[in-house]
Amino acid sequence: MAFGTQDETDDVMNEINMTPMVDIMLVLLIIFIITVPVMKHSVNIDLPRANNEAQNIKPETIRLSVDAQGTYFLNETPITDADLGPRLKAAAAQNPQPDLHIRGDKNVRYERVAQAMAAAQQAGLHKIGFITEPKS
Numbered sequence: 001m002a003f004g005t006q007d008e009t010d011d012v013m014n015e016i017n018m019t020p021m022v023d024i025m026l027v028l029l030i031i032f033i034i035t036v037p038v039m040k041h042s043v044n045i046d047l048p049r050a051n052n053e054a055q056n057i058k059p060e061t062i063r064l065s066v067d068a069q070g071t072y073f074l075n076e077t078p079i080t081d082a083d084l085g086p087r088l089k090a091a092a093a094q095n096p097q098p099d100l101h102i103r104g105d106k107n108v109r110y111e112r113v114a115q116a117m118a119a120a121q122q123a124g125l126h127k128i129g130f131i132t133e134p135k136s
Contacts, residue, residue: 059096059127062088064116068107072116084116088123103131 065073072079100120104113
């Protein structure tokens with residue numbers, strides 16, 4: 001056993017082993033052979049066309065306020081309970097439908113705000129929001 005000599009079997013291999021690469025290529029070929037016919041069997045659908053123009057029509061905003069005494073104000077104009085429903089129905093008939101922003105005084109009974117929301121829902125308004133003031 002000599003430390004300075006080298007066996008002929010310990011030669012460095014200068015070639016790349018191609019067998020694993022060929023196996024991977026065959027598996028990929030089989031996958032593509034199976035999936036291509038599946039992709040060609042699609043359902044023909046006539047899809048609607050859409051335009052790419054942005055609509056700049058912004059709906060108007062209706063402000064409904066309820067003061068501490070329970071009085072309704074539509075766009076800062078006092079309005080009676082009997083006139084509230086027809087005015088909201090007229091607003092709901094507009095195209096595009098306006099947004100309704102409800103502002104309730106913190107000292108008003110919630111019943112008055114709930115009546116306003118019910119009137120807006122019965123009128124057919126869909127976009128209803130509440131306006132609050134942030135804590136300072």
